[in-house]
Amino acid sequence: MKKNVGALDKIIRLIIAAAIVYFIYSNVLIGVWAIVEAVVGAIMLLTALIECCGLYTVFGIKTCCAKSH
Numbered sequence: 024m025k026k027n028v029g030a031l032d033k034i035i036r037l038i039i040a041a042a043i044v045y046f047i048y049s050n051v052l053i054g055v056w057a058i059v060e061a062v063v064g065a066i067m068l069l070t071a072l073i074e075c076c077g078l079y080t081v082f083g084i085k086t087c088c089a090k091s092h
Contacts (some may be wrong), residue, residue: 040064
């Protein structure tokens with residue numbers, strides 16, 4: 024997999040994932056919405072860690088800097 028998530032994008036994804044975890048554990052999100060948001064948060068965390076987003080690949084988006092050789 025080629026990396027297509029840049030540094031700022033990665034930070035934003037990590038912040039969103041952390042906010043979702045906070046909202047779930049503070050019982051702001053409950054029930055089905057908590058499950059849906061947990062899945063979204065897990066996807067955000069995973070894509071931030073591996074620096075590759077499947078939707079970015081499909082749409083040809085790349086937020087990371089291209090390295091020139």
